Amino acid sequence: MTQIRTYPHDVAGRPFIVIWEATQACPLACRHCRAEAQPGRHPGELTTREAHDLLAQVAEFGTPPPVAVITGGDPFQRPDLFDLVRHGTELGLPVAVSPSGTPTLTAASLARLRDAGARAISLSLDGSTRGIHDRFRGTAGVYGWTLKAWRAAAELGLKVQINTTVAGHNLTDLPDIVSMVCQLGAFSWSAFLLVPTGRGKALPGLTAQQAEDVLNFVYDAGEYVPARTTEAHHFRRIAVQREILRRRGADHVTVLGLGPLYLGLRQRLTGLGLTPRKARRLPMDVNAARGFMFVSHLGAAQPSGFLPLAAGNVRSGGLVTTYQTSPLFSGLRDPSRLKGRCGACEFGTVCGGSRSRAYAIHGDPYAEEPWCGYQPGSFPYQEDLAAAGLTPP
Numbered sequence: 001m002t003q004i005r006t007y008p009h010d011v012a013g014r015p016f017i018v019i020w021e022a023t024q025a026c027p028l029a030c031r032h033c034r035a036e037a038q039p040g041r042h043p044g045e046l047t048t049r050e051a052h053d054l055l056a057q058v059a060e061f062g063t064p065p066p067v068a069v070i071t072g073g074d075p076f077q078r079p080d081l082f083d084l085v086r087h088g089t090e091l092g093l094p095v096a097v098s099p100s101g102t103p104t105l106t107a108a109s110l111a112r113l114r115d116a117g118a119r120a121i122s123l124s125l126d127g128s129t130r131g132i133h134d135r136f137r138g139t140a141g142v143y144g145w146t147l148k149a150w151r152a153a154a155e156l157g158l159k160v161q162i163n164t165t166v167a168g169h170n171l172t173d174l175p176d177i178v179s180m181v182c183q184l185g186a187f188s189w190s191a192f193l194l195v196p197t198g199r200g201k202a203l204p205g206l207t208a209q210q211a212e213d214v215l216n217f218v219y220d221a222g223e224y225v226p227a228r229t230t231e232a233h234h235f236r237r238i239a240v241q242r243e244i245l246r247r248r249g250a251d252h253v254t255v256l257g258l259g260p261l262y263l264g265l266r267q268r269l270t271g272l273g274l275t276p277r278k279a280r281r282l283p284m285d286v287n288a289a290r291g292f293m294f295v296s297h298l299g300a301a302q303p304s305g306f307l308p309l310a311a312g313n314v315r316s317g318g319l320v321t322t323y324q325t326s327p328l329f330s331g332l333r334d335p336s337r338l339k340g341r342c343g344a345c346e347f348g349t350v351c352g353g354s355r356s357r358a359y360a361i362h363g364d365p366y367a368e369e370p371w372c373g374y375q376p377g378s379f380p381y382q383e384d385l386a387a388a389g390l391t392p393p
């Protein structure tokens, strides 16, 4: 499957990435916050010693080690952040940090992160203007602090990933966000499709048609920026379809039934005069429990931060065993457990849908992805899919 990057190691044995929610404390009050972040730190958070032990458990996965991402809340709310980054780095882990856009993100604090060993940071940008972004983030000034941090991190040689939560507030703004990513530079731009959990429950979601339009736009944006998605696994289905349609000389708008939202986004994108990249960044085949693991601020081992089901706690040890053998993690890696359209879909093995969104909306992590409108078997070039190893279960 040349349109999708696969993890070159046994995905059932070792995750590609482990994300640790170091704290839920955060000075912001973002409208979509998964963590329902609080102003103060929870007394039950992992202590520094317990966090060292967690990082040692992540290192036990072996070489090459998973990427350890320290997220929040705002990880800068922990005074031991630099020590934790250094400790993880000394254990041989590639460490990245996902801070909130606050005045704490100065060139000096980012330099300390880099000097402690952090390789990358991720920043959220949910609008191309101060008004759109600050309104969504619930705090005036976040846009300016984020841009300042973005420039400072780039000057320090830290890789920067830009994350954009896609929801009703910014659907038509997406091309301008892509333009900013082009201008300021980033090693990846990730479009995150909201999961209605935490404070995100109160936000209106996308329809399946809107999600289809947006993800096809993200595919187009991949011509100019290293585009990827979060909690939008059907982007991999779209990457496969678009490449087959390109080879066949077929019109993707007609075949995939794309709507006015897509046409408007595409027109705006092509009118920006952006410079194409040399090569498209291929989407990575990763999903909850399949190359991905999350540890909560209280130490719960989860398949995803957006899927609040736990299979143990790192305070008891056994993170590797939990990932490799727990019924929850093993079950989520088994495509035969998928239900509804996902269970009947020829893309099930490379997509599988968002298990988090299935759980948030249907209460069942194996239910079909609610924001995907694909009808299994409807893609007209089934022989091309079969040649790529994609057949109905």
Ligand code: SF4
Pocket: 233, 234, 237, 341, 342, 343, 345, 346, 347, 348, 351, 352, 353, 354, 368, 369, 372, 373, 374, 376
């Ligand atoms: S039906 Fe499910 S498995 Fe198929 S493309 Fe949609 S989300 Fe993916």
